[in-house]
Amino acid sequence: MSAGAAVVDLRRYACPLTWVKTRIALERVGEGDRIEVWLAAGEAVESVPRSAAHDGHRVLGVEPLREDPAGFRVLIEKGAPAPGELA
């Protein structure tokens, strides 16, 4: 989906840890960098992209995972930090 994006495999986690770990992964990269989040099919495939967009990041795509028919990959580009964000 995107060469060079760090892969965060969260297929074994459930909400809210899926978004907590996605947020932490986004904290660790710079603005404009991309991460590829792997999620198990289900509620997280909708909630993680929605939460990422809500926090000001760009969701570049959501698609089935080639490596796992029960999984999805979400490509996210880190946006600018929100005002008041604790470094």
Place this chain on the structure above:
Amino acid sequence: MSRGPAPLDDARLARWARQLLVPGFGEAAQQRVAAVTVRAVGADAVASPALVYLVQAGVGRLWIDDPETVSPADAGGWLYPPAAVGTPRADAASAALARLSSYVEVAPYPMGGVPSATLVAAPSAAQALHAAEAARRAGIPHVVLEADADGGALVSVPPGAPCYACARSTGAGRPAVPGAAALAALAAQELLLLVASPGTVPGRRFDLVRGVATARPTARLAGCACGAAREPAPGAPPG
């Protein structure tokens, strides 16, 4: 070469997942909270919700500094069962709080121990002033509660801000209502903010009246000793 704190493991992420989702809070802030040692001066029924809050939020270590025993009024609060009446508050609070989280070390205050933040919920104005002044001299963030019925005030003092004596209430409040938790929770939240986001929160005072909190910045009283280190003496060479 210094290394940062270890990433939070899955168990800790799961424990604190809800607050890690709070906008503006994140792993680094949680790690700063987990690294702090808080001295809690006073552990009566008014203070107990704040102590519960600090433990649940994941401070690293909580020292209970209270020389009194559990009173019947304390048993109306959050921490102490009726059976604890008459036992030392520091021991009873430590035991009750330690049961709430395996990630927090709770113990009676070790004489001479050096905390990195202080929560003051002392039973008298003199004790509150003394504890706050010790924290100011140590250069650590501290928050002081002044309970008044089911509300009251709190003064938040990050390092270098106007001291508690500059911003405290001068009148006597009404007796605190055991079990009222809003002021104590607000105080714990404020202390966590000082720890999680050092240097970004100004000295301020909250007044909580009928459930409504209002905040205003604190101002240094003319001539107060807390400004001595920050204001050059007349005629002194520029630093």
